[in-house]
Amino acid sequence: MTSDVEGLVKAAGSHDARALGKLLSMVEDNDPALPAVMSALRGAGVHASYVIGLTGAPGVGKSTTTSALISLWREREQRVGVLAVDPTSPFTGGALLGDRVRMQMHATDTDVFIRSMASRGQLGGIAASTPQAVRVLEATGFDVVLVETVGVGQAEVEIAATADTTVVLLAPGMGDGIQAAKAGLLEVADLLVVNKADRDGADAAVRELQNMIATGADREPGQWRPVVVRATATAAGGIDELVEAIDKHRAWLASTGAGERRRVDRAAHEIRSIALALLSARIGLRADDARLGELAAAVVVGTIDAYAAAGVLVNES
């Protein structure tokens, strides 16, 4: 087993896409050999990729923007890894995969690796496995790793927040889309992109965002103030400016030491997630032996309350 893992890690490090895909499947499936994989990746040496999170409501143009960003980075001879994180749903798997077609123009470029990630029911879901997937791409020599998520829920927002630079995409005139986007998305943004900037309402959206940033009481002095960029990603408009803004944020992170702190925070978050999954697996095992079912039935008839039942479960684990 261990030698298999080492072979895979070595092959992935030599830019073998199949080996890389296999390692990411192991992450997705929460494979029992995952701890060995992570240990082998660490042994292969730390290669720090620059990690960019890209999030936004459905329909704001995330895939198009990602594709335009890949093109620009490739002009700079950067190796680019993309993790496209989808909420799991048997009903929509097809539709969401369809979006990925927009990135197909990069399919034959061996220095671009694109992977759709879905959580398969493990605890913590996508939020738990994405940092591991990023580690795989980091250790195998990608210069830039872009994590694209649909910004619809707290978990997705958290994924975006695990990046070095978090980019939130909005579109003008989305009505409820913008309202939803505001729900948790703005707090995590280092950069805000108003995409589809040729549409009515783009100026108003930019102004609204700039006002929000200016009045943001939650930013301390010396903190980064989010930058607003206008883009028309379908025509690659504003992508230069977006990459410039990313570079500026990257330089700021490096010069202030904020980048280092962010990486430590990210690692702490990752360790906690894994630790929680380990503990949960312990409880899960006990649940298999019908103990949880007994306790649940007792809660329903009122012989014990849920807190007391949880205490029993924890103390027995």
Place this chain on the structure above:
Amino acid sequence: MTSDVEGLVKAAGSHDARALGKLLSMVEDNDPALPAVMSALRGAGVHASYVIGLTGAPGVGKSTTTSALISLWREREQRVGVLAVDPTSPFTGGALLGDRVRMQMHATDTDVFIRSMASRGQLGGIAASTPQAVRVLEATGFDVVLVETVGVGQAEVEIAATADTTVVLLAPGMGDGIQAAKAGLLEVADLLVVNKADRDGADAAVRELQNMIATGADREPGQWRPVVVRATATAAGGIDELVEAIDKHRAWLASTGAGERRRVDRAAHEIRSIALALLSARIGLRADDARLGELAAAVVVGTIDAYAAAGVLVNES
């Protein structure tokens, strides 16, 4: 402390809205006395409310539908409790609370209790605290408890799925809204409501949903098949039909024993959530003493990998 808790529980049981509000704040804040509250509520006797989950994308008319449902249930002399669960965001608190204005017509009815719930950063967030809030309303004598959530993420979908009957609201012609709604919402639906049924595209939406249900390979024989209802909630259109469909589902749950199983599953889920929060608090305590920070820094420089670090944390806890 314990006597305070018993006083509160007693007052809430006598329909004292202030005491009820206090208990729900304790749930939201994950108050240290919460285990005592839950024990006292159990001691007060099990009163089973019928719990209805109502979810859908922003803008489909959840608040309007909720308000119309409350009116109908009040005609039947049911005591109605509503938990309106909002994703937390400092930016949108105001906007989302604005929606609640639509329910203000019930504000003076002492047999209606409406509460906005927000997670305040505790582990598991809203998903963890909502079942506890439902228990508070159950134990204090509400006939019907309606849990309204914005269906935007996995956590919100899970909240809806903790109900006896889960109603998913859709609106025709929402484009991406419907696509987003499909992401995880349809699997949890017992009833589907196409609201704003006077709009173009309503017939197509109903047909599309009925086709999806008919071809749904994931439903075993003898399982409930979701019912599609058309509504125009602003004019209370279709609300009678919705309540009829809820009653039909309720009768089905009772006659097949599926309702009992669902309640046990729900309790099991609740116990696991609390147990996980208890375990997480243990890890959290250790994190305070800088151990997690040390391990995170070691992961960043590559002297240990995140899995190994998590193992250290768990074994020390």
